[in-house]
Amino acid sequence: MATVKKQAIKMLTLGIESSCDDTAAAVLQDDCRLLSSVLTSQDSIHTRFGGVVPELASRNHLESIVPVVNEALARAEVNLKDIDLLAVTQGPGLIGSLLVGFSYAKALSYVSKIPCVGVDHMAGHILSVFLEEDKPEFPFIALIVSGGTSSIYRADSYTSFTLLGRTRDDAAGEAFDKVAKLLGFPYPGGPIISREAQSGTPDAIKFPRSWLEKDSLDFSFSGLKTAVLNHCNNEGQKKNPLQIADICASFQEAVVDILVEKTMLAATQQNIHTVVLGGGVSSNPRLRRHMEKRCQDEGNRLYVPRPAYCTDNGAMIAIAGVHQHRQNSHFSYDSDVYCRSLLA
Template sequence: MMLVLGIESSCDETGVALVEAAGIAVPRLLSHALHSQIDMHQAYGGVVPELASRDHIRRVLPLATRVLADAGRRLPEVDVVAYTRGPGLAGALLVGAGVACALGAALGKPVLGVHHLEGHLLSPFLSADPPGFPFVALLVSGGHTQLMRVEGVGRYQLLGETIDDAAGEAFDKSAKLLGLGYPGGPALSRLAEQGDAQAFKLPRPLLHSGDLDFSFAGLKTAVLTQARKLGEGLPARKADLAASTEAAIVEVLLRKSLAALQETGLQRLVVAGGVGANRRLREQLDAACARLGVRVHYPELALCTDNGAMIAMAAAMRLAAGAQQASTDYAFDVKPRWPLHEIVAA
């Protein structure tokens, strides 16, 4: 048995978790705890990096103490300390990396830096219905929108990605144009439930491009143009515009995902990342995949956002697959920009 303590601090959520791994079996989540900084950043309309870093410092050790207590384990029992090495906010990443390496050095246990997006990619393995390899993965997390072919842990082929704004950014920026609060994506989705998705004809960028790349910057501009046209009439039509915006984003994600399945010939789709919690996206993917006889897998809703469980899980799976070795060299660095396809099996 191997106990992995995972620490996530890439942006505005501090997450800590403990997983238990045994051989090649899927690791088991023992406990996890999460602190969101949403309330703190709301006053500024977005994440303030310095405030985020300072809050991670305050939260990470109390969360680790809680996780160990909830699991009925003691700190010396931990075999590996994993942390998010990147991508993310440099200062926030340094907090998690520093704490993880300090814990490892104090315990005499190895540490492992994990790719944040790989954590999201493997997070559905924490669900009650874990996927099997190979599969197509739709990663829709914050500033990232990518389609990957996944043959195994560390064996990733990039099929397509956004060339400008990601889907999450399109949600957040459109929400800001509509005067909605932070975080914008969930606020826009809630408002969209009250609106007519057919009310406004908004563009579906790159929908017929013939490749698997994405582009959402033009959609954001179209939302701005429409909001300006409405002028003083915007408040009365805000729900309709929100619904039309959500429908455009979801259609692009849906159609590109189905195209990736057709291109690869695979029969399994994994959807991971914060946008993967969107109700409309899940409903449409479920319906389309059911018609095609394709299995679709999601992380549990509570694990769609950034969390320590996905970091501990990814570390345990990489170690079990022999894709990486933990290290007792406690010098560390972070990688605020780190393409996922650079992570390959050893």
């Protein structure tokens, strides 16, 4: 009698992300094949306020979470009963926003009996590069830059991360948005500064770089933001028109210089020759080009996920959750969200 070849069991993970102002969900098969990824942005809501309003963000998550999850399941052509694991962002982020996604996932897990894991948002960004076909090997240095963080990690495995440096004040993305607001651009202003900078001269204005103590891997961007403000005020007092493109290009160059130099220093200190970028700011073309050149010059290899995987998304939470689950991560229905990353 002919034998029937048993098909390999495939694990389906539903990832849910609601740490700030985007509601996202994704379905991942095993740890490599993305079946769907859905996201709703709240930019149109927060633009008129010049930044994210936490209460409005959490209210919008309440309206969006069920439709977004249902759409992710529909696009993946699966039902909830097909899902083997729930992975949800537990922190860091805005508490009100986190509570929506985390409470929803816990309730879904309790009712459907599907295992659930709470994922650190930073772990998701660090591992987002593994959603691409070209994957790095461990260990590697990860620079994670967004509106909420600017941090450097050493990644030794899918679940082992060491924090090497972090921002002491404004994150890089936050500095971009604040300077954009200063120049009269709407929120979110980071992408607008990047576009304006393309027609400007990067060394037109000598904005300062804060290197902090010798060999420090920490960041500080508040002084740079103040330098831009002072430049604009000085030009206004002189009745000189602001050279917006040059300001954007010079400001962006200062941020990129600091991010690249600190990352290269971390790679040298740790004797690691693989570098990974993650977080929304890693979509910045200038940062990517400058980091690529420095890595080539120093014999390092750079891995950067596509822009859709750099910004907050459910897929990165799903892949981090898969590997956390494989390590027999403990989950309790009594657990709560947290505002600061536990990867310290």
